[in-house]
Amino acid sequence: MPELAQHVRDVPVNQIREITEAAWSTPGAIVLSIGEPGFPLSRHVLDAGIACLDRDETNYTPNAGIPALREAFAARFRAQQHVEVGAERVYVVDGAQQGLHFVMSMLLSPGDEILIPNPGYPTFAMTSRLLHASPVEYPLYPHNDFQPHIEDIEALITPRTKVLMLNSPSNPLGAVISEEATRRLVDLAVEHDLWIISDECYEAFTFDVSHVSPARFDSDVPGKARVFTSLTLSKTYGLTGLRIGALICPPGLEKTMNNVMESIVSCVASPSQYAALAALTGPQDYVKSAREHYRVNRDAASTILAEKGIPYLGAQGAFYLWADVSHASEGDVRAWTRRFLAASKVAFAPGTAFGSIGEGWIRIALCGAKEELLDGVSRLPARV
Template sequence: MPHLAQHIESVPGSGIRHIFEISTKLDDVISLVIGEPDVPVAPHIAEAAKRAWDADETDYTPNGGIAPLRAAIVDKLARENGVHVDVERVWVTVGATQALYQAMTLTLAAGDEALIPDPGYTTFTMGVRMLDAHPVPYSLLPERGFLPDIAELERLVTDRTRVLIVNSPSNPLGAIFPEEVLRELLDFARRHDLWIISDEVYEYFTYGEKHVSIASLETAENGERSRVFSAFSLSKTYAMTGIRVGYLVTPPGLAATMRTVQEATISCVNSPAQYAAVAAITGDHEHVAAAKAHYRANLVAATGYLDSRGIRYLPPTGAFYLWIDVSHASAGDVAAWAETLLLEQRVAVAPGSAFGRSGEGWIRVCLANSEENLIAGLSRIPAGV
């Protein structure tokens, strides 16, 4: 029997999915593990998809997406992100997962290195290793407010480093990088001539802090070329996780290359999903505001409850997660502890170690649930010491 490519064996499995898969085989589980919105898709979005099916809008589309959707994204980027691009820099993808992987494919070759946040979303490591490149974690630690340390990045960068991955608002931390930190990261990338891949999936869910797109901070001074790839998603914002629509915003001049790589990987995103995406972006956003208020109310309830029990956590300023310190109970192996919590207490949470070495002793809890379920799940975590 032939062998798989050797580097594929180095791609780690998802510690999040491990817990989730076990939970699907159990009864009466309070699931706080998957980043799944608990609100329904808005009616006008569903109707747009239905109209597309009824009209037999089921053919191939251009590699980059249907014209109305790309135009809507261009308008949205200028209005909400301060990022001004032409339509040939916008590429509709199968969720942000493909957008991120597409950006990695364009910037990383075998043996190259990518600086990735630790804790950071699992697919950062997985995607880099899928390309036979090497993920190099940079720490986001409590003593620094879970923000990057430029001095550490300077120690980690080598002549093989090609990419810096930035995620704000952060999954799993819920932290938002302030504008001054993003400027420092951009300056660092300039000094070492690195690409930046910016994951901005949770851009709409912020609490008291402003989300800033790092691409909006780039300038054309001295003829400098753009170095930022920005990945966005409709999944979390519009409760469209299973519909799989995201988009990648590229530096200029890559249209011919992007047509080729899109054709080689997905050809195009399915047509009805793209029409649903047009309705989502251009339609009423009342349901988005309601979802944000729901997650915010759950955050207030959850943090108040954790305070009453002496359990430490990171107060998030974005996304819909809560990063909770369970080191007083997890005995140095939070992955095993989370599995035991699931099997014995029927509560599914994501172990922090699934997001990198710095996540040991922490868990990620998804706030997208009923307040009753959320508090019931948190009540089964041992109190702090």
């Protein structure tokens, strides 16, 4: 049998899936290792997808998505970020992960470097390696509340650097990059002529701070604009299995986007698109109740961590808590999460799933039932 390509053989195990699949195989386990919204979908969203099937609207759609959905994404972005984005710059994608592969395939040639956060979501590195590019990690340190430090990033820029990857609100950290820091990061990209990919999967969920997209500070002149914005409805409306998101591209790249979209996925399934349209244009009760649920869970779980003396990062967004269990993990948090699952029947994502700086930390998902979350967190060993 011929060998697989080297870059495929080198793809590491996703430690989030590793611990989660172990938990799913453990009877009675509390699974706090994966970010899966726990609410039923809104009825009007389900009805829109079903109606699409009932009328047999199951043919190809335009590469970039049905026009009404593109406009709905654009309208929401205009309203929230005060950026003049037209529907012609919106490309409907098969979930945010496909969108990230899409945009990286446009921007990265073999040997190019992409700056990614450490800790950061693991597929940033996985996807770039699959494209024969080199991920270069910029550090997010505990002493700086895991915020990006401009000088640390600039020190890593080389002639091979092509892309700066940003993620706010952050998965796994729950950190939100401030408006001023966001502006400075865009200025840095302009100074060094870098593209920016902004992963904004959790933009709907911030607590007492505002989410500010780098697109606010981007040029609107073709040839000077540099920010690609990645959005998803998986988290915002709980549509994880429908695989629906959007990429907003800089002006002037529309034709190229269309060509690349055709070669990667052609178009997104029409029932998912009509369900997404209903989510964006219909009642927003789901988003409001989900945000409040995550806030309540965050506060309740934080109280338990504080009572146990376990340091944690106060989450400003997303639906995760980032907690320091180095007093118990003995320098190998990945192995510790497996032992803890076996002994206590609770699964947390090990911090090393997100980079080397995550050693000693765990990510706690806040999106499930409050009672189960508090039960799971209460089983953590106290820091003496």
